[in-house]
Amino acid sequence: MNLNMIWFFLVGLLLVGYAVLDGFDLGVGILYPLAKTEEERNALLEAIGPVWNGNEVWLVAGGGALFAAFPNVYATLFSGFYLAFILMLVALIFRAVALEFRNKETWGWWRKLWDIVFVLGSAGSTFLFGVMVGNIILGLPIQANMDFQSAMFLNLFHPYAILVGLFILSLFALHGAMYLHLKTQTLLQERVKQWTRFWYSAFIGLYLLTTGALFVKQFSIIRHVQAHWWTWGIVIFLIIAILSIPFCLRQKKEVTALLASGGVITVTFFLFGMGLYPTLLPSRLDSTWNLTIYNAAASEKTLFIMLIVAAIGLPFVLAYTFGVYWVFRGKVYTEDKLL
Amino acid sequence: MDVVLLARLQFSFTILFHYLFPPLSIGLATLMVVMEAWYLRTGKPVYRAMTQFWSQIFAINFGLGVATGLVMEFQFGTNWAVYSRFVGDIFGSALAAEGIFAFFLESGFLAIVIFGWEKVSARLHLFATMMVAFGAIFSAFWITVANSWQQTPVAYHLVRHAGQIRAELTDYWAMIFNPSSMDRFSHVIVGSWILGAFFVMSICAFYLLQKKHLEFAKRGFIIAMIFAAVITPLQLFIGSHQAKTVTVYQPAKLAAFEGIYQTRSEVPMWAFGIPDDKSQSVRYGLPIPGMLSWLAKDNIHATLQGLESFNPDVRPPTFLPFESYHLMITIGLYCIFISWLGIFCWWQKKLFENRWLLWIFVLSVIGPYLANELGWIATETGRQPWLVYGLLRTSEGISPAVDSPSLIASLVIFSLLYLALFAVFIYSLNKKIQKGPQC
Numbered sequence: 001m002n003l004n005m006i007w008f009f010l011v012g013l014l015l016v017g018y019a020v021l022d023g024f025d026l027g028v029g030i031l032y033p034l035a036k037t038e039e040e041r042n043a044l045l046e047a048i049g050p051v052w053n054g055n056e057v058w059l060v061a062g063g064g065a066l067f068a069a070f071p072n073v074y075a076t077l078f079s080g081f082y083l084a085f086i087l088m089l090v091a092l093i094f095r096a097v098a099l100e101f102r103n104k105e106t107w108g109w110w111r112k113l114w115d116i117v118f119v120l121g122s123a124g125s126t127f128l129f130g131v132m133v134g135n136i137i138l139g140l141p142i143q144a145n146m147d148f149q150s151a152m153f154l155n156l157f158h159p160y161a162i163l164v165g166l167f168i169l170s171l172f173a174l175h176g177a178m179y180l181h182l183k184t185q186t187l188l189q190e191r192v193k194q195w196t197r198f199w200y201s202a203f204i205g206l207y208l209l210t211t212g213a214l215f216v217k218q219f220s221i222i223r224h225v226q227a228h229w230w231t232w233g234i235v236i237f238l239i240i241a242i243l244s245i246p247f248c249l250r251q252k253k254e255v256t257a258l259l260a261s262g263g264v265i266t267v268t269f270f271l272f273g274m275g276l277y278p279t280l281l282p283s284r285l286d287s288t289w290n291l292t293i294y295n296a297a298a299s300e301k302t303l304f305i306m307l308i309v310a311a312i313g314l315p316f317v318l319a320y321t322f323g324v325y326w327v328f329r330g331k332v333y334t335e336d337k338l339l
Numbered sequence: 340m341d342v343v344l345l346a347r348l349q350f351s352f353t354i355l356f357h358y359l360f361p362p363l364s365i366g367l368a369t370l371m372v373v374m375e376a377w378y379l380r381t382g383k384p385v386y387r388a389m390t391q392f393w394s395q396i397f398a399i400n401f402g403l404g405v406a407t408g409l410v411m412e413f414q415f416g417t418n419w420a421v422y423s424r425f426v427g428d429i430f431g432s433a434l435a436a437e438g439i440f441a442f443f444l445e446s447g448f449l450a451i452v453i454f455g456w457e458k459v460s461a462r463l464h465l466f467a468t469m470m471v472a473f474g475a476i477f478s479a480f481w482i483t484v485a486n487s488w489q490q491t492p493v494a495y496h497l498v499r500h501a502g503q504i505r506a507e508l509t510d511y512w513a514m515i516f517n518p519s520s521m522d523r524f525s526h527v528i529v530g531s532w533i534l535g536a537f538f539v540m541s542i543c544a545f546y547l548l549q550k551k552h553l554e555f556a557k558r559g560f561i562i563a564m565i566f567a568a569v570i571t572p573l574q575l576f577i578g579s580h581q582a583k584t585v586t587v588y589q590p591a592k593l594a595a596f597e598g599i600y601q602t603r604s605e606v607p608m609w610a611f612g613i614p615d616d617k618s619q620s621v622r623y624g625l626p627i628p629g630m631l632s633w634l635a636k637d638n639i640h641a642t643l644q645g646l647e648s649f650n651p652d653v654r655p656p657t658f659l660p661f662e663s664y665h666l667m668i669t670i671g672l673y674c675i676f677i678s679w680l681g682i683f684c685w686w687q688k689k690l691f692e693n694r695w696l697l698w699i700f701v702l703s704v705i706g707p708y709l710a711n712e713l714g715w716i717a718t719e720t721g722r723q724p725w726l727v728y729g730l731l732r733t734s735e736g737i738s739p740a741v742d743s744p745s746l747i748a749s750l751v752i753f754s755l756l757y758l759a760l761f762a763v764f765i766y767s768l769n770k771k772i773q774k775g776p777q778c
Binding site for chain 2: 050053054056057059060061063064065067068069071072074075076077078079080082083085086087089090092093094096097100101104144145146147148149150151153295296298299301302305306309310312313314316317320323324327
């Protein structure tokens with residue numbers, strides 16, 4: 001175990017933390033058009049109201065940690081995905097604005113407008129995120145100087161990358177549905193149950209399709225993952241987690257169901273990380289130009305200092321996150337007769 | 340179009356827009372601590388209403404700061420890839436420390452400040468307000484340290500890593516307390532405080548003119564005015580101390596600030612003027628003889644380096660640094676004058692009846708907003724042509740993969756986004772001001 005490996009793990013932890021936390025509120029945004037009445041829409045917004053902001057701080061922390069620990073990845077990735085990444089940020093910002101402003105006025109057109117912005121922002125940022133992940137799996141046009149040959153935008157939308165985008169969309173939607181199960185009751189929960197049926201099947205279909213395509217498009221990732229015997233344990237855990245979701249819902253074990261969908265996200269990203277390790281960004285031009293945890297890393301001294309910073313800071317981050325969720329625990333209030 | 344120019348335009352546009360928000364966050368949070376401490380001391384409900392009102396405005400402002408800050412967090416990577424590789428070992432660690440320490444502190448305790456009035460004790464609430472103020476200041480600390488290292492780089496060595504030269508850290512504390520960081524940090528904080536004070540005075544004066552919320556407005560105005568009267572002269576001393584640091588570490592920047600073309604003694608400081616590169620002199624100006632020599636080296640006869648002593652390819656531009664620097668100083672002096680004029684009228688018991696003076700205070704908030712921006716324009720353009728002073732040129736730092744169509748597209752996207760954000764900010768602020776405090 002050296003510092004580079006630790007930081008591979010820590011940056012992964014922050015980004016998975018972001019995906020698990022912001023994943024469900026993005027998912028609520030993807031499910032949002034399914035809400036029929038104003039009461040339903042308000043309940044959905046109320047469910048994520050106090051927490052989404054803190055969830056996005058994880059993205060800022062993850063970005064900062066990536067810059068400090070692997071500056072070459074930070075530079076290559078964001079300059080290479082230039083427009084797609086900026087559009088993702090813009091979508092996230094517009095979404096935040098919509099959440100803040102929708103309920104400031106009662107005019108019909110005003111709420112309609114912000115509803116559209118909220119849905120486009122949620123689905124758009126999730127899809128673009130997935131498309132970028134898909135391109136990392138396919139390999140990137142990284143040259144010897146570590147930069148992309150040219151910034152990608154339209155050529156990002158390779159069929160496989162689009163498939164990954166849709167897969168992440170279904171993953172977050174499912175995760176969002178689990179969160180809504182936890183936060184709602186009675187009639188509204190029944191509605192969420194209907195949505196879950198569709199998204200759960202879509203998720204399983206897309207997961208199988210994406211994994212199947214991976215065998216064809218990028219077998220090296222599969223080879224990496226299956227190189228260790230214990231990865232089979234992880235895969236079995238993943239399958240159990242996925243299959244346990246309907247069971248937990250029937251048993252009204254809503255927290256367990258949310259943990260299961262969060263676990264699916266964590267394990268999926270973990271397998272993705274393992275499939276790449278020790279590479280962070282693979283080059284499709286020449287594998288010697290891959291960015292790895294060694295050639296992309298900061299100096300040992302900086303990695304060590306940042307480890308101390310993380311050791312002091314991360315407990316606060318976790319305490320804060322748990323604190324907010326604890327304060328705002330419980331079901332959101334809706335008048336069932338209105339539904 | 341030229342990619343370097345476009346990348347610079349985008350960075351300056353996004354950072355100047357972002358910097359509308361953080362100084363007010365710092366200034367308001369600090370005043371909120373004063374108001375709430377006063378509430379605990381006196382028990383008067385008006386101070387509680389005051390803390391609540393300003394914390395709601397703080398929340399709006401903070402939200403916009405976070406949204407525009409998200410763009411900044413990644414823009415070094417998107418647009419300045421070579422720079423990010425070169426300084427990531429140093430700059431990245433300061434930025435990450437800001438993300439991990441300051442942001443969570445600020446946003447975590449802000450939830451208590453806004454929603455926690457009934458849920459936590461009064462003392463704990465004051466503690467939360469103090470933590471929000473501390474978080475805002477701490478955040479400014481890290482990012483100012485990171486910028487200062489670019490201005491006065493120390494505690495690094497150049498190393499070849501994975502085929503590329505980069506700066507690696509040799510001494511963490513020496514990097515943090517680099518020669519210009521404490522000067523710049525205190526200048527930034529006091530500049531933010533001044534904005535906070537003038538912002539509070541502006542809205543209170545507006546209420547006084549409208550004859551609304553009088554108790555709230557009078558007391559709030561006095562707190563902010565006394566604060567402003569103390570810190571505006573303080574800024575003058577901090578600023579002049581910073582000029583001394585610039586003289587030692589970035590002499591070319593000082594020469595650009597003051598239009599010193601020829602190396603000479605008894606250098607004047609200009610009250611105003613226009614630097615003219617063609618005639619190598621400042622035109623249409625009013626010089627104060629020997630003043631700059633005295634400020635920079637405590638001796639009116641001291642010699643200062645002129646631009647002629649630097650190679651043409653390492654000379655900063657003159658017009659923008661000179662004008663923004665002088666306008667900033669003029670606004671700073673105006674802030675001192677107007678604060679003390681207010682104090683004088685208050686002492687004469689004529690302050691709240693004096694409608695034209697109140698109108699001046701309503702409008703004066705534009706001054707510190709401008710001065711905060713101008714200070715950064717001066718120091719950043721004065722650093723040119725360097726991105727990292729003496730080590731990396733701005734033209735060398737951009738992302739090679741990003742072409743000009745992409746840059747134009749992103750500039751258009753950011754312009755639209757920020758136009759929308761600005762509308763949202765004005766809308767929310769107006770709504771809050773119209774609604775007024777709850778007391």
